[in-house]
Amino acid sequence: VELPNFFGDNDGSYLKFGNRNMKSDRSYAQSSFGWDDGDHFFDYSGDRDHFLSSDNIDVDGNGETALVMSNLTDAFPEYSGVRDIAAFYAMVDSPFAEKWRFIGGLRHEDTSIEVTSLSARPQYIPDAVSNISESHLLPSANFVYALRENQNLRFAYTQTVARPSFREVTPAAEFDSIGSFLIVGNADLKMTEISNYDLRWELFPEDSGELIAVSVFFKELENPIEQVIDDVGFISWDNVQTGKVQGVELEA
Numbered sequence: 001v002e003l004p005n006f007f008g009d010n011d012g013s014y015l016k017f018g019n020r021n022m023k024s025d026r027s028y029a030q031s032s033f034g035w036d037d038g039d040h041f042f043d044y045s046g047d048r049d050h051f052l053s054s055d056n057i058d059v060d061g062n063g064e065t066a067l068v069m070s071n072l073t074d075a076f077p078e079y080s081g082v083r084d085i086a087a088f089y090a091m092v093d094s095p096f097a098e099k100w101r102f103i104g105g106l107r108h109e110d111t112s113i114e115v116t117s118l119s120a121r122p123q124y125i126p127d128a129v130s131n132i133s134e135s136h137l138l139p140s141a142n143f144v145y146a147l148r149e150n151q152n153l154r155f156a157y158t159q160t161v162a163r164p165s166f167r168e169v170t171p172a173a174e175f176d177s178i179g180s181f182l183i184v185g186n187a188d189l190k191m192t193e194i195s196n197y198d199l200r201w202e203l204f205p206e207d208s209g210e211l212i213a214v215s216v217f218f219k220e221l222e223n224p225i226e227q228v229i230d231d232v233g234f235i236s237w238d239n240v241q242t243g244k245v246q247g248v249e250l251e252a
Contacts, residue, residue, distance in 0.1 A: 001016065001017055001018055002014055002015075002016045003015045003016070011095075012093075012094070012095055013092070013093060013094035013095065014092070014093055014094075015090070015091075015092050016090070016091050016092075016093070016105075017088075017089060017090040017091070018088075018089060019086070019087060019088045019089070020085075020086075020087045021084070021085070021086050021087070022083075022084070022085040022087075023082070023083065023084050023085075024082075024083045025080070025081060025082045025083070026080065026081050026166045027078075027079075027080045027081075028078065028079050028080070028166075028170075028172070029077060029078040030073070030077050030078070030172075030174065031071075031073050031077065032071070032072040032073050032077075032175065033069050033070065033071060033072060033073075034069070034070055034072045035051075035052070035067050035068070035069060035070070036067070036068055036069075036070040037066075037067070037068075038064065038065040038066050038067050038068040039064035039065055039066070040064060040065070040066040041066070051067075052067070073120055075119060075120055075121060075125050075171075075173075076117040076118065076119060076120070076125075076128060076170070076171050076172040076173070077118070077120050077172065078117070078118045078120075078172070079115055079116060079117040079118065079166070079170045079172045080115070080116055081113065081114065081115035081116070081166035081169075081170070082112075082113075082114055083111070083112070083113045083163070083166070084110075084111070084112045084113075085109060085110070085111050085112075086109070086110045087107060087108065087109045087110075088107070088108050089105055089106065089107040089108070090105050090106055091103070091104060091105025091106075091140075092104060092105060099145055099146040099147075100143065100144070100145055100146075101143075101144040101146075102141070102142070102143060102144075103141075103142040103144065104139070104140055104141040104142060105139075105140055106137065106138070106139050106140075107137075107138040107139075107140070108135070108136070108137050108138070109135065109136050109138065109161065110134075110135050111132065111133070111134050111135075111136075111161075111163060111191065112132070112133050113130075113131070113132040113133075113163065113164070113166075113169065114129065114130070114131050114132075115129070115130040115166050115169050115170050115187075116128075116129050116130075117129075117130070117170045117171055117172050128170075128171050128187065130169040130170060130171075130185075130187035132163075132164070132169070132189070132190070132191065134161075134190075134191050136159075136161050136191075136193070138158070138159045138160060138161070139157075139158070139159055140156070140157070140158040140159070141156070141157050141158075142154060142155070142156045143155045143156075150203065150204045150205070150206060151201070151202065151203050151204070152200075152201070152202040153199075153200070153201055153202075154198070154199070154200040154201075154202060155198075155199060156196070156197070156198040156199075156200065157195070157196065157197055157198075158195075158196045158198075159193070159194065159195055159196070160194045160196060161191050161192060161193055161194065162191065162192035162194060162224075162225065163191050163192075164189040164191070164225055164237065167183075167185060168185050168186065168189060168225065168237045169185045169186065169187055169189050170185040170187070171184060171185060171187060172184070172185070173234065176235070179235075181233075181234070181235055182234045182235065183234065183235045183236070184230065184234040184235070184236050185236065185237065186236050186237050186238055189225060189237060189238070189239060190223045190239050191223065192221055192222065192223050192224050192225055192239075193221070193222040193223065194219055194220070194221050194222075195219065195220040196217065196218075196219050197217065197218045197219070198215055198216070198217045198218075199215065199216045199217075200213055200214070200215040200216075201213065201214045201215075210252070211251065211252075212251065212252045213249075213250070213251040213252075214248070214249070214250055214251075215248065215249040215250075215251070216247075216248055216249075217245075217246065217247060217248075217249065218244070218245070218246045219244065219245040219246070220242070220243075220244055221242060221243035221244065221245065222241075222242060223239040223240075223241070224239065224240055224242070224243040225237050225238070225239060226238060226239075226240050226243075
C-alpha cells in the first residue's frame with residue numbers, strides 16, 4: 001500500500017507498507033552403489049575398462065565372479081525440507097531539504113526452516129529433524145544528496161540476514177564426483193545477521209535511461225556460515241563468530 005504526499009505539503013514524499021509471505025520446499029533422494037570384491041579378488045590398477053570388463057563381472061563356469069555391485073546407500077538417503085518466510089515492512093521516502101532525501105524503513109521477518117532426513121536403517125539410526133525458527137527486525141536508512149540534476153551521492157545503512165540452504169542443514173551425505181569427497185550438512189547452523197554500510201556515487205546520463213555508479217561497501221557479519229572439513233574428513237558447514245567484508249563495486 002502506498003500513500004503519496006503523506007507528509008502534507010512535502011511534495012514527492014510517500015509512506016509505503018505491506019507484507020509478503022514466501023514458501024519453498026525441496027525433496028531429495030539418492031541411491032549409491034559401488035563395485036566390491038566377489039568370489040575372486042581383483043586389484044584395481046587404474047584401468048577402468050579392464051577393471052569393469054565382462055570377464056570380471058560375468059559369472060564364470062563355477063558360478064563365481066571377481067566383482068559384484070554393492071549397495072553403499074548412506075544412513076540418510078532421503079530428505080525433505082520446507083522454508084516459510086513471513087515479512088511485514090513500512091517505509092518512507094521524503095525530501096527534507098533543498099538537495100537531501102531520506103529513504104528508510106523497518107522490516108520484520110519470521111523465518112521457519114524444517115528439514116526431515118529419513119534413515120535407511122531406522123532400527124539402528126532414527127530419522128533426523130533440523131529446525132530453524134528465528135525472528136528479526138531489520139532497519140534501513142538511505143540519505144541521498146543531489147550533487148547535480150543527474151548525479152547523487154548516497155549514504156546507506158541496512159541490516160539483512162542470510163539463511164542456510166536445505167542442503168547445508170541435513171545430515172544426508174552426498175558424494176562429490178569431481179573432488180571425490182563426501183558432503184554432509186550441519187543441523188546446528190544458525191542464520192547470519194549482516195550490517196551493511198554503503199557510500200555510492202550515481203550518474204544518470206541524459207536521455208539514456210542508463211546508470212553509472214561507483215560504490216564502496218563494508219559489511220559486518222555475525223554467525224557467518226563457512227564451509228569446513230569436519231572431524232571425520234567430510235565437507236560440511238559451520239558458523240564462525242564474526243566476519244567482515246569490504247570492497248568497491250562498479251556498475252554501468
